[in-house]
Amino acid sequence: MEYIIEMLNIRKEFPGIVANDNITLQLKPQEIHALLGENGAGKSTLMSVLFGLYKPEKGIIKIRGQEVKVSNPNIATELGIGMVHQHFKLIDTFTVTENIILGMEETSGLSIDIKSAAKKIETLSKQYGLRVDPYAKIQDISVGMQQRVEILKMLYRDAEILIFDEPTAVLTPQEIEELMKIMKDLVKEGKSIILITHKLKEIKAVADRCTVIRKGKGIGTVNVAETTKAEMAELMVGREVSFSVEKDEAKVGDVAFKIENLTVKDKRGLDAVKDLSLSVNYGEILGVAGIEGNGQTELIQAITGLAEIESGDILLKGESLKSMPIRKRYSKGIGHIPEDRHKHGLVLDFTLEDNMILQNYYKSPYSQNGILQRNEIRKNSEKLIAEFDVRSGQGSKTLVRSMSGGNQQKAIIAREISNSPDLMVVAQPTRGLDVGAIEYIHKRIIEERDKGRAVMLFSLELDEILNLADRIAVIYGGKIVGIVNAKETNENEIGLMMAGSGGEDTHE
Structure with missing residues (x-):
């Protein structure tokens, strides 16, 4: 038996779009097989077919040489397939x-036998080098540790074939390295892994072979050791891609934006941002680096008006924004590319053209005497669609919900940049995007800097911060633990600061 899983000529359609067009993926036993593709290329759809979440229109699935029908996730689990989703499915x-035992609890008498389950989990945890405490509460452990719980969940159910969907999106560089080691250990112990990703560096680090999907079609499968990153990127996007961000020296001007002794509470009423001060100058990109959950979200929300300020102040061009309503902040010159594009960036059931004027719909030329001017709205949207290469089924009239993540993101960026704000607050601008879209978005952010705007970049991708930022502020536990020049630092130094060492006053 050469393959443990074969997905042969899979076709999956949704209204108006063929997500998987005759794709074949073959996984060998004890192999790490990468599935690479742009956003909206059909990677997650293909894995959802394998995991029983979607039924394909055509094609067959074979496991260990036998044809199978995977009509729901329980059948997938019985067949030994496990999946770690991008967004963890854990109860805090x-x-x-x-x-881990949720849904398959074993009882002794009338009570659930937690003790023997915990023992089994401890044994599995040791065997695979996961170092997870079976009695810890989810809310008390790091994101990286939560991911290991998801891995243990699969192992506990005796999964042989493990699917990882974009597993490194929320990890620090050190955690990513550990995850790569865990994946190699899993394979040594006899498991086979499919890794969905668009990060070429990770594919080079762990994968044996890589299947590339472009626009729903299978482009081919390559041996990773014999293929360069540039070649894989070209297969994925269909053209050459540049990995380094081209930028000239920053021409830094005066202070544009200032945060003074800011304290902001989180939803639970605890201080998420603690007495934090920071400033951003015109003509520079200030990167804010940190592990998820260290106050970035609350800081962004305080600046953009989505959260109340407990104490301290924020000043744009010397004017306090502290008690200013959101619409007024926008008109004073703040632009915001939010970290959650669905929740705060777009109205998903509006058309693309209506999303493009969310801040300006009440102004001329889009509105006259309170009546929306459809021609002007469409003209604006068509100009931005062309300029930012936003792809969608029906152009301006497309409902945003039906677009791929990458194109939704481009639409937000088009809208925010076209308002030419003094300060751009950019949060996770390329989360979940592929190299083609990332290259484009990075170029646009640098252009904003070069026009003399102030840019505040929040990103969990360290490469992105190091590539784009002129200065980097590291946030840990709601405080800035250090500010460094991007040219004079490296991934390791920042990674250590992100974990709380390197800065003073972090152990309260």
Whole structure:
């Protein structure tokens, strides 16, 4: 038996779009097989077919040479297929053990036998080098540790074939390295892995072979050791891609934006941002680096008006924004590319053209005497669609919900940049995007800097911060633990600061 899984000539359609067009993927036993593709290329759809979440229109799935029908995820689990989703499916207030046995609890008498489950989890955890405490509560452990709980969940159910969907999106560089080691250990112990990703560096680090999908079609499968990153990028996007961000020296001007002794509470009423001060100058990109959950979200929300300020002040061009309503902040010169594009960036059931004027719909030329001017709205949208290469089924009239993540993101960036703000607050601008879209978005952010705008870049991707930022501020536990010049630092130094060492006053 050469393959443990074969997905042969899979076709999956949604209204108006063929997500998977005759794709074949073959996984060998004890192999790490990468599935690479742009946003909206059909990677997650293909894995959802394998995991029983979607039924394909055509094609067959074979496991260990036998044809199978995977009509729902329970059947996938019985067949030994496990999946770590991009967004973890864990209950915060439960312990590790309670989360892992959920849905397959074994009882002794009338009570659930937690003790023997915890013992089994501890054994598995040791065997695979996961170092997870079975009695810890999910809310008390790091994101990287939560991911290991998801891995243990699969191992506990005796999964042989493990699917990882964009597993490194929320990890620090050190955690990514550990995850890569765990994946190699899993394979040594007899597992086979499919890794969905668009990060070429990771594919080079762990994968044996790589199947590339472009616009729903299978482009081919390559041996990773014999293929360069540039060649894989070209297969994925269909043209040459440049990895380094071209930029001249920053021409830094005066202070544009200032944060003074800012304290902001989170939803639970705890201080998420603690007495934080920071300033951004015209003509520079200030990167804010940190592990998820260290106050970045609350800081962004305080600047953009989505959260109340407990104490301290924020000043744009010397004027306090502290108690200014959101619409007024926009008109004073703040632009915001939000980290959650669905929640705060777009109205998903509006058309693309209406999303493009969300801040300006009440102004001329889009509105006259309170009546929307459809021609002007469409003209604006068509100009931005062309300029930012936003792809969609029906152009301006497309409902935003039906667009791929990358194109939704381009639409937000087009809208925000076209308002030419003094300060751009840019959060996770390329989260979940592929190299083609990333290259384009980076270029646009640099252009904003070169026009003399102030840019504040929040990103969990360290490469992105190091590539784009002129200065880097590291946030940990709601405080800035250090500010460095991007040219004089490296991934390791920033990674250590992100984990809380390197800065003073971080252990309260």
